[in-house]
Amino acid sequence: MLSGNDDKELLARARRLDAEGLSEIHDRFYPDVYRYVRYRLEDELVCEDITAEVFMRLLDALHRRRGPDHNLRGWLMGTASNMVNDFLRQAYRRKIENLEESAEDQLVSDDNLDDRWDARWDRSRVRRAVQQLTPEQQHILALRFVDERSLDETASLVGKTVTAVKALQFRALASLRRLLEKEENGVGK
Numbered sequence: 001m002l003s004g005n006d007d008k009e010l011l012a013r014a015r016r017l018d019a020e021g022l023s024e025i026h027d028r029f030y031p032d033v034y035r036y037v038r039y040r041l042e043d044e045l046v047c048e049d050i051t052a053e054v055f056m057r058l059l060d061a062l063h064r065r066r067g068p069d070h071n072l073r074g075w076l077m078g079t080a081s082n083m084v085n086d087f088l089r090q091a092y093r094r095k096i097e098n099l100e101e102s103a104e105d106q107l108v109s110d111d112n113l114d115d116r117w118d119a120r121w122d123r124s125r126v127r128r129a130v131q132q133l134t135p136e137q138q139h140i141l142a143l144r145f146v147d148e149r150s151l152d153e154t155a156s157l158v159g160k161t162v163t164a165v166k167a168l169q170f171r172a173l174a175s176l177r178r179l180l181e182k183e184e185n186g187v188g189k
Contacts, residue, residue, distance in 0.1 A: 011072050014062055026055055029073060032147055033080050039146035040084045040138055042127060050087065054080045074157045077143070085135045129179040137172035144169055 010028075013021025034051040041047050057079055061067035068075035130138055136158075143149045143157060144165075155162045 007072055008070070011068060011070070014058075014072075015065075015067070017062060022059065025058070025072065029076050030055070032073070033076050035146055036077060036142050037080055037084055039142045040130070041087065046087065050080065050083050053083060071156070074159075077147075077157055081135070081139045081142075084138075088131065088135075125180065125183060126176075129176050129183065132179055133172055133175055137168060137175065140165060140168045141172050141176075 010021055010025060014025055030051065033054050034047060037047045037050050037054075038044070041050070054076055058067060058076065130141065133141070139158065140154065143154045144151075149157065151162045151165055155165045158165065160168070
């Protein structure tokens with residue numbers, strides 16, 4: 001974790017388009033941004049593309065003398081959140097079938113097939129349920145449980161109070177539980 005002064009210095013170097021500073025930003029923040037995007041999306045290649053695009057947008061914003069003023073991590077995560085939401089809106093409009101998984105399923109031995117199917121089914125159920133939450137709820141859950149951010153850090157990143165983050169997290173988890181129970185009971189299939 002960067003201290004406030006380190007973050008300010010790194011941001012100042014980035015604004016000067018210092019190659020080493022930009023490289024350091026990429027090295028420090030890429031894993032966190034990727035983990036956040038990966039939590040929200042299934043396709044690994046799409047996650048890599050979106051994560052790379054977040055850093056391209058940072059570079060573009062810095063070239064235009066824009067970009068983050070003080071909270072570099074918040075800017076990157078906010079940009080990632082917006083890009084994931086845009087992707088999900090587009091994906092909602094068109095059905096995407098993952099051919100790689102279909103081919104992979106055909107190559108699995110019968111011994112292991114049941115276990116792999118159960119694990120994939122569970123992950124798929126949770127992902128579908130999470131995608132039914134509001135984008136704001138998805139963002140809070142990703143920051144809290146995937147990125148393992150504290151309540152204070154999450155509140156700072158999303159520009160809300162700790163109390164508001166707690167309330168959003170509570171509602172998101174309650175909704176997630178209801179959605180999973182509804183699916184388990186066969187309602188809404």
